[in-house]
Amino acid sequence: MPLSWSLLAAMILAAAGFFVGRSRAYSASGGDVRQLHSRPAYHGANVALAVMLPALTVLALATFARMAGVIPVEAAGVAGLVALGAAVAGLGWAVTRVETSFRARSMVERMVLGIMMFCSLIAIATTIGIVLSLVFETVNFFEKYSIRQFFFSTEWSPRFEGNSRLGVLPLLWGTLYVSFIALLVAVPIGLLAAIYLSEYAGPRFRSVAKPVVEVLAGIPTIVYGLFALVTVGPLLRDWIAQPTGLGNSASSVMTAGLVMGIMLIPFVSSLSDDIINAVPQSLRDGALGLGSTPSETVRSVVLPAALPGIVGAILLAASRAIGETMIVVLGAGAAATISANPFEAMTTITVKIVSQLTGDNDFSSPETLVAFALGLTLFVITLGLNVVALYIVRKYREQYE
Amino acid sequence: MTDLSSNPVKAVPSARPNSGSLYQRDTRTRRRNAAEKRFRAYGLTAILIAVLALAFLVTTIIRDGSGAFRQTYLSIPVALDAEILDPQGNRDPAQMASVLTLSYGQVLDRALDRAVADLNLQIPGLQDGDVDGLVSRDASAQLRRMVLDNPELVGQTVDVNVLVNGRIDGYFKGRVTMQSAERDSNVSPQQLLLAEALRDEGLLVTRFNREFLTNADASDQRPEAAGVGVAMLGSLYMMLVVLFLAVPIGVAASIYLEEFAPKNRITDIIEVNISNLAAVPSIVFGILGLAVFINFVGLPQSAPIVGGLVLTLMTLPTIIIATRAALKSVPPSIRDAALGVGASKMQTVFHHVLPLAMPGILTGTIIGLAQALGETAPLLLIGMVAFVREFPAAPPEGLFDPASALPVQVYNWTQRSDPAFVERASGAIIVLLVFLLCMNLLAIYLRRKFERRW
Numbered sequence: 001m002p003l004s005w006s007l008l009a010a011m012i013l014a015a016a017g018f019f020v021g022r023s024r025a026y027s028a029s030g031g032d033v034r035q036l037h038s039r040p041a042y043h044g045a046n047v048a049l050a051v052m053l054p055a056l057t058v059l060a061l062a063t064f065a066r067m068a069g070v071i072p073v074e075a076a077g078v079a080g081l082v083a084l085g086a087a088v089a090g091l092g093w094a095v096t097r098v099e100t101s102f103r104a105r106s107m108v109e110r111m112v113l114g115i116m117m118f119c120s121l122i123a124i125a126t127t128i129g130i131v132l133s134l135v136f137e138t139v140n141f142f143e144k145y146s147i148r149q150f151f152f153s154t155e156w157s158p159r160f161e162g163n164s165r166l167g168v169l170p171l172l173w174g175t176l177y178v179s180f181i182a183l184l185v186a187v188p189i190g191l192l193a194a195i196y197l198s199e200y201a202g203p204r205f206r207s208v209a210k211p212v213v214e215v216l217a218g219i220p221t222i223v224y225g226l227f228a229l230v231t232v233g234p235l236l237r238d239w240i241a242q243p244t245g246l247g248n249s250a251s252s253v254m255t256a257g258l259v260m261g262i263m264l265i266p267f268v269s270s271l272s273d274d275i276i277n278a279v280p281q282s283l284r285d286g287a288l289g290l291g292s293t294p295s296e297t298v299r300s301v302v303l304p305a306a307l308p309g310i311v312g313a314i315l316l317a318a319s320r321a322i323g324e325t326m327i328v329v330l331g332a333g334a335a336a337t338i339s340a341n342p343f344e345a346m347t348t349i350t351v352k353i354v355s356q357l358t359g360d361n362d363f364s365s366p367e368t369l370v371a372f373a374l375g376l377t378l379f380v381i382t383l384g385l386n387v388v389a390l391y392i393v394r395k396y397r398e399q400y401e
Numbered sequence: 402m403t404d405l406s407s408n409p410v411k412a413v414p415s416a417r418p419n420s421g422s423l424y425q426r427d428t429r430t431r432r433r434n435a436a437e438k439r440f441r442a443y444g445l446t447a448i449l450i451a452v453l454a455l456a457f458l459v460t461t462i463i464r465d466g467s468g469a470f471r472q473t474y475l476s477i478p479v480a481l482d483a484e485i486l487d488p489q490g491n492r493d494p495a496q497m498a499s500v501l502t503l504s505y506g507q508v509l510d511r512a513l514d515r516a517v518a519d520l521n522l523q524i525p526g527l528q529d530g531d532v533d534g535l536v537s538r539d540a541s542a543q544l545r546r547m548v549l550d551n552p553e554l555v556g557q558t559v560d561v562n563v564l565v566n567g568r569i570d571g572y573f574k575g576r577v578t579m580q581s582a583e584r585d586s587n588v589s590p591q592q593l594l595l596a597e598a599l600r601d602e603g604l605l606v607t608r609f610n611r612e613f614l615t616n617a618d619a620s621d622q623r624p625e626a627a628g629v630g631v632a633m634l635g636s637l638y639m640m641l642v643v644l645f646l647a648v649p650i651g652v653a654a655s656i657y658l659e660e661f662a663p664k665n666r667i668t669d670i671i672e673v674n675i676s677n678l679a680a681v682p683s684i685v686f687g688i689l690g691l692a693v694f695i696n697f698v699g700l701p702q703s704a705p706i707v708g709g710l711v712l713t714l715m716t717l718p719t720i721i722i723a724t725r726a727a728l729k730s731v732p733p734s735i736r737d738a739a740l741g742v743g744a745s746k747m748q749t750v751f752h753h754v755l756p757l758a759m760p761g762i763l764t765g766t767i768i769g770l771a772q773a774l775g776e777t778a779p780l781l782l783i784g785m786v787a788f789v790r791e792f793p794a795a796p797p798e799g800l801f802d803p804a805s806a807l808p809v810q811v812y813n814w815t816q817r818s819d820p821a822f823v824e825r826a827s828g829a830i831i832v833l834l835v836f837l838l839c840m841n842l843l844a845i846y847l848r849r850k851f852e853r854r855w
Contacts, residue, residue: 109746109747112747113657113661116654116656116657117661119649119650119651119653119657120653120655121671122650122717123654123674123718123721126678126717127678129693130685130686133689133693134688136692137692189447189451191447192443192444192446193448193451196444196445197444209452213452218771218837218841219458219837220775220837221775221777221778222775222811222830222833223458223462223834224458225777226815226827227458227461227462229815230461230465230827265451266451293433293436293437294437296433298440299440316680323682325682326808326812329812330812330815350684350778354781357688357782358782358784363696371688372688378682379681379682382680382681386680
């Protein structure tokens, strides 16, 4: 890989440049460092950065051009030489500038600031990358498949030989159903736990129980997925679904929803905990002073005051549930059906993204490209929920500040 | 809070003045106190449910997975017949490598038959093939590796330890029973009886399974030989990529946003963007990785470098949010003092603020890495589910070799039909959880040790 070799060479050159710049600064000052505007190390750093920045720029441009197909892959060697040339030029230029009055520190600080600014733009670049890659392939998809069929058809049956029906509605139904059950589990438990921890628990109980509950948030989702597949699914089937005649499948909406609910408990409880703690003590004191019991205070004063924040927390939890993948892949099943029976296997948007994009992909067939349309749908839904939730939470925080 | 008055504590209509004594509670007080008790009980129950769910989850994983760390081995003397294994008779490893695994299977079968015949066991209904079926399909390959490593063994009779078939192993672990063996075409009850007899003779031993941690994945037919070695290495490579990319970029971005950025539209957009990015579903990052790094850039599928890049983009928001919180918690007086003695803004940040924020940054970074280590969904889309038998080379070239990752290996094993893979998957999860536990303990330790209250 010539590019990485020239990168290595540029790094060595930069390290050498640091020492050259520093020693030249020493000699320029004639042994009295106080004659210099900047300390010798800054002169060295200036030379090193003057080597690295042009080389990195050339390398980045070359990589990008190669990706985009502007220059052939074989041109990498040439690009590496150009990068090395740029590095040497930067070295020569920076070394000649070392003199007592040169403001090396300001120069270095400006460059470091630029680098940091660039780093903070990477977050924006990621978002743009996500949106572009989703939109680009989705447009491709809708050139091959009717947009109306995608959004309004209730049938999902991809076929390799073509003529697939790719309606999003069954997937959307499964996603929402699983998320609804998950929230039905997580919201009451999480909220009650948060209320108990913030209003009743003593400091010792709190210092034990809070971290234990939050361990649930640190467990990877694949672990929950396996738990659903191996333990919860068969348990629900053998004890509830089969005796009541509701279904025979271990993977079901109920399995996935229940396990996902457990996963979301700490999410709901720590968010609501913050929000309940932000309610001013004076409101509680007022209610207690009027003779209400602590539970009456919570129900009629604290909760109504915290309600907007709690709604925000629930929306965030919902967005988590909708985007969750591994639990539903292992727990919910793969059959795209619309049914109200929670013990039936259904499927979600994320499951189908995984199943359409794993294995051999043919990026010209609608069966593969539909995954990008599904991804865009998912992205838009979760983004909408997040924006609304973050707005509500922020608004609520300002209320008491 | 004017809207509070619209929701007053409900007055109970049956309320009447207290009958006199404070010691005697009236019905209304009793009811309110009961409601109070109930409410407390609800809260406690909720916490209890969460704790029980955690306990249930952990115990089932440990119950299912602990078997992966124990494995049954067969140790028998094997006569390594020179005529079969080294037809040229010159002990040249290069020529011996042309001898197929099949021949080693013959040697092994013969040794096994002799060992069983020597014991003179009486097992009714035992058929010819049953004895050979005891050992794993991987056993002959194991023997071949052993001989090729040390050609001098040929012609001698050596004691070898080979893996036992997964069903037999499952019998000793309680997964396979006589009843299930009747219905199973891969194992017969007679074989189980034979295995039991061999165990009593000391030929079959169940012991700690070190190979689980070092082996590569194995095919569908031989769960007993599957291990998490490649997956652990792949995860390690990805963590290295994340460490070298996400940490510098994340810290630099947070320093800029927290200490230097002017308050304007653009920085506002960046901030909203970062908090939204933290909540984007992980699978969307997988789509990004597939579209950009594999289809556009042309990086190879299932390479740790692609996984590392995707996980870097995913952990950046976590690291940025944690670092900014750490920087924010350094009091302004530190900055004022440094600026007051003539330091530049940059010197203030790098010489004073950053070192003081370091513990917080480290903690956030470790938590971000732990999150990345357990992430599965995006890796599925960039081809990490592929069946990988070869260990990747050392970095940096190894970053471009195909590899697996721990959580993906778990997913992979759940998709296999043999129930023995469930044990393997749970075992891999135990390995994963041990790593996560260590990382989190390290984070807690660092926080406790260096935490400062200003």
